[in-house]
Amino acid sequence: xxxxxxxxxxxMSMDAEKAHRLTISLLKTGLGPRYACADPxxxxxxxxxxxxxxxxxxxGFDKDAEVIAPLFHMGxxxxxxxxxxxxxxxxxxxxxxxRDAGNKSVINRMGFPGKGLDYFAGNVAAYRQxxxxxxxxxxxxxxxxxxxxxxxxxxxxxxARLAPAADYITVNVSSPNTAGLxxxxxxxxxxxxxxxxxxxxxxxxxxPPLLLKVAPDLDSAQRAAIAELALRHRIDGLIVSNTTxxxxxxxAPALKEEKGGLSGQLLKDLATDVIGDFYRLTEGNLPIVxxxxxxxxxxxxxxxxxxxxxxxxxxxxxxxxxxxVPRILEGLxxxxxxxxxxxxxxxxxxAHAYGQRAAKAVR
Ligand SMILES: Cc1cc2nc3c(=O)[nH]c(=O)nc-3n(C[C@H](O)[C@H](O)[C@H](O)COP(=O)(O)O)c2cc1C
Numbered sequence: 001x002x003x004x005x006x007x008x009x010x011x012m013s014m015d016a017e018k019a020h021r022l023t024i025s026l027l028k029t030g031l032g033p034r035y036a037c038a039d040p041x042x043x044x045x046x047x048x049x050x051x052x053x054x055x056x057x058x059x060g061f062d063k064d065a066e067v068i069a070p071l072f073h074m075g076x077x078x079x080x081x082x083x084x085x086x087x088x089x090x091x092x093x094x095x096x097x098x099r100d101a102g103n104k105s106v107i108n109r110m111g112f113p114g115k116g117l118d119y120f121a122g123n124v125a126a127y128r129q130x131x132x133x134x135x136x137x138x139x140x141x142x143x144x145x146x147x148x149x150x151x152x153x154x155x156x157x158x159x160a161r162l163a164p165a166a167d168y169i170t171v172n173v174s175s176p177n178t179a180g181l182x183x184x185x186x187x188x189x190x191x192x193x194x195x196x197x198x199x200x201x202x203x204x205x206x207x208p209p210l211l212l213k214v215a216p217d218l219d220s221a222q223r224a225a226i227a228e229l230a231l232r233h234r235i236d237g238l239i240v241s242n243t244t245x246x247x248x249x250x251x252a253p254a255l256k257e258e259k260g261g262l263s264g265q266l267l268k269d270l271a272t273d274v275i276g277d278f279y280r281l282t283e284g285n286l287p288i289v290x291x292x293x294x295x296x297x298x299x300x301x302x303x304x305x306x307x308x309x310x311x312x313x314x315x316x317x318x319x320x321x322x323x324x325v326p327r328i329l330e331g332l333x334x335x336x337x338x339x340x341x342x343x344x345x346x347x348x349x350x351a352h353a354y355g356q357r358a359a360k361a362v363r
Contacts, residue, residue, distance in 0.1 A: 002033065004321040016097035016106065016318075024062070027070040033322040035075035037329045041336055042077075044345050046287045046309045047209040047236040049167055051137055053077035053329055054344050055300065058291050058312035059141035059170065059213070063114045065123040072136045075325040080312065081120070082141030083172050086157045088116035089145055092177065096260070100252040104295055104319045105267070108243065109260030111177040112143050117161050124165045133167060140166035141213065146178060152193055156200045163204040171197060174215040174242035176261045182215055187225040194233040209236035216241035216267065216274045216292065223274070227281035237287035239312070240278055241271045244292075264315035268293025272306050276351065279307025284349050295320060297331025304332075304344065305351040 007026075011019040026032065042053040056078035057071055065081035072079060091113025098107045114120070124140065142158030144151045155171055162169055173184040173193070184193055194212070201210045212235055214226060230238055243261025251266060271292025278288055290308025294300050295316040303311050316324050332344070341347045 004323065008321060015095060016099050017094060024067055027067040030070060032070040032073060034073045035326045037075050039333045041333050041342060042329060042344050047168065049137055051077045051310065054310045055325065055328055056080060056310060056312040058314040059083055061314055065120045068127045068138060074322050075329065078137035078139060080139035080141050080170060083112050083143040083175065084114055084117055084120040084140065084158065085112050085143050085145045086117045086154050087145050088114060098255050098258050100255050102252060103250055103264065103266050105262060105264030106315050106318060107255050107258045107260045107262050109177045111146065112175065117157060121161045128165050137167045139168045139170055141170040141172050143172045143175065144178065151184060152196045155197055159197060159200045163208055164206050166208050168209040168211060170211045170213050170239055172213045174213050176243060176245050185214060185222065185226060190226065190229050194229055194235060198233050198235065211235065211237040211239055211289065213239035213242055216244045216270045217246065223277050224281055227278055230286055231282060237289060238278055239289040239291060240275045241292050243267065244270060246270065265293045265295055268299060272302055275303055275308050276306040279349050280352060297328050297335055300328050300332050301335045304347050307349045309348050
């Protein structure tokens with residue numbers, strides 16, 4: 001039975017973070033929603049991994065990897081747990097998550113609260129006991145502690161600990177809520193960081209794909225530099241994007257002064273533009289995971305046509321609930337069919353001139 005319609009008004013009346021904690025507790029009961037997507041048009045292979053479908057859960061929902069199995073039961077093609085930091089930390093003072101229901105958007109300044117790498121890795125290992133690699137695609141998003149003396153060592157710890165169990169690892173340099181983190185996106189710092197982290201990854205007996213998650217607030221020179229470095233260091237993909245520091249005019253006045261990153265519908269078009277830019281800058285040679293304001297199948301399709309091979313959602317779930325997953329997947333399959341694509345991979349980058357040529361060639 002779908003209990004979400006009854007639950008929704010209760011969750012919406014609560015503080016956003018408390019509502020989230022209640023949701024995690026309910027998922028832990030194992031009685032959460034179940035949906036399985038079996039449309040072969042949606043299966044895809046990206047950075048060497050087979051995905052049942054291209055819709056993933058974005059980082060930040062399951063920070064401590066506590067509800068991996070119930071999240072897969074919801075129908076996601078992949079789940080990205082984290083961001084996890086090496087040591088436990090409380091994050092920023094509460095309240096630190098704010099909803100703008102009218103715009104289906106959220107501002108958060110969580111600041112990576114979490115129980116740390118030992119707890120996270122234990123949960124991932126426990127999940128893996130019943131679910132071998134290759135069955136479900138589990139990503140681990142890694143970050144740094146607030147008081148990290150050496151950010152690169154914190155990321156190295158994350159890679160070394162999670163490489164055996166995670167299907168891919170995301171290096172998060174784009175949360176706006178850890179001082180100095182986004183500076184790691186600058187050319188020289190990123191050059192050194194990617195060099196060190198690829199070396200760390202390549203040293204592991206099991207070498208999961210390494211992705212870099214970037215902010216949407218990058219000027220064109222920064223985007224070009226990141227694209228060039230990503231290709232040169234041969235990282236496996238980009239996640240575009242994290243939350244924005246922008247404050248669009250439409251944002252509810254009560255939230256305008258809140259510090260933090262904005263996600264949801266008000267981020268949607270910016271994120272899609274940045275995806276398109278990275279697709280162009282990398283000439284379609286680097287897989288992109290698109291995130292930002294996906295609230296229905298058309299939004300997911302727009303990101304795929306802009307150049308995303310996979311997409312992720314978080315804020316949409318806050319406002320639409322778990323039925324968003326089947327709605328996106330079934331709607332996406334219908335949109336692909338309508339446009340004559342027999343497979344989701346054919347639509348990737350279709351909004352670009354050369355993408356369209358490629359798409360026609362495979363049709
Ligand atoms: C409450 C909240 C917490 C988040 N925490 C993280 C995080 O820990 N790590 C991360 O990489 N992204 C985090 N994000 C960003 C999302 O993963 C995603 O990139 C962004 O919200 C855009 O997608 P959306 O509009 O579908 O939410 C968080 C987002 C929200 C709303």
